[in-house]
Amino acid sequence: MRRRPMPFTEEQMKQVFDTNIIDFAVRHGFEVEKGDRNTVHVKHSGGLYLFRHGRGYYQFAGEKSGNIIQFAQEYLGAADFKSAVEMILGCRAYEQTEHYVQPVEKKPRGELILPPKDKDFNRTIAYLTRTRGIDSEIVYAMINQNKIYQAVTQKNGYTFRNCAFVGYDGEGKPRYCALRAPSSDRKFRQDVENSDKTYGFCMEGRSDRVYEFEAPIDAMSHATLCKLYGIDWREDHRVAEGCLSDKALSRYLKSHPEIREIVFCYDNDVDGKDANGQPRNHGQVQANQSAEAFAKAGYKIFIQTPQTKDFNEDLLTFREMSARSRDSPERAEAEEREAAYP
Structure with a gap:
């Protein structure tokens, strides 16, 4: 046969x-x-x-x-x-x-269901303020606006606690939620199913300027740096995409017609490479592409590039240098002289 x-x-x-x-x-x-x-x-x-x-x-x-x-x-x-x-x-x-081409129908996005809140947010608060160096006033402001909380989930007999960053629509309905482990040792990151990133993580301001970021932690780090330099962090708007995009910014601008100035603050991917292994600074390439597009729409455009990899690393570097300066012998001697001769 x-x-x-x-x-x-x-x-x-x-x-x-x-x-x-x-x-x-x-x-x-x-x-x-x-x-x-x-x-x-x-x-x-x-x-x-x-x-x-x-x-x-x-x-x-x-x-x-x-x-x-x-x-x-x-x-x-x-x-x-x-x-x-x-x-x-x-x-x-x-x-x-x-x-032969198999027809593919894209499933409609279902309703976003936020993970349950933990009984306290201690681990999330400690991670954001101590590990990430973000000012506690800013963290608590986002918690009070229900834009940050500590999510708790159960799986296979284990309990998982993660930071949750939430984006809302104009009616106050959650439309986006990103989870990340509250530890520098764990790399877990995940968008909750049915999240719509065009809503993003937003920090409302009062001015006609908006700062645009890839990640919520970078947006809050930038706000912290402003506060450390004596600038009112609540004055300007901040939008975090949760990825390398400008779609959340586009949606935010539609509901904030008063904004006329955009500052792109994407990552400085100096070690980035494209699919062929060639050097490519993904964040700054996107910054230039977005800047060109929004300039054509009539906005005043700036690009603010982090000194290090991103604005959280800038913040941690600033805090480390400040601590060294305070602990240096020259600083201690100067403080002694000031105390002796007021």
Whole structure:
């Protein structure tokens, strides 16, 4: 009896596993953004990350990983191995001449359900004020506005506590929530499922100027630096995207027509590289692209680049240098002279 031939040739299977999963995901309607050194994050996915080398994915929420075939089955509705490979190749099994594109319907975003609040926010407050150096007045102001809290979740018998950063729509409804571990030793970060990043993390101001950031911690660090320099941190607006984008800023401007000046404060990715390994300062490339676009819309534009990697690192560096200055022998001697000769 003749054996039925394999549905795909060795060359085709090589082509499947040589297909970059990031390109494949984008081609099928997924939006990606900067993740960490090794991954990109899939927007609105509840913690789905694609590896930059293009050969797999990891889903934090379900603690699952896989290759491009499993990705097609899990996230694009491929019924089995054969249909997943067909989707990747663009042709049906046994018929290399027939073009095949699996129709993909993007699921509508469901309602955002915020994780439960913990009985206290001690760990989150300590992390933001002590580890990250953010002024306590600013942290408590955001807590009082329900934009920061300590989330607690249970999974597999374990309890997890994370910082939660929340963005709201004009009616005060939560539309975006990002979680991150309250520790410099843990790298956990995840957007809550059904988050809409076009709402972002916003710090309302009174002036006609808005500062634009990638992360909430950078926005609050910038506000802290202003306060340390004697500037009223509540005067200007601040918007944090939660990623490398300007969509939350666009939405914020629509509801704040008084704003005429935008200052882009994206990260200074001096060690960044593109997909081909070539140097690329992602944050400053985006800053220049966004600045050009909003200048055409009539806004007065500035770019404020961090001295270090980002504004939180700038803040920590400033605090460390201030502490050294206070502890130096020259400073102590000067204080003694001031005390002796008032």
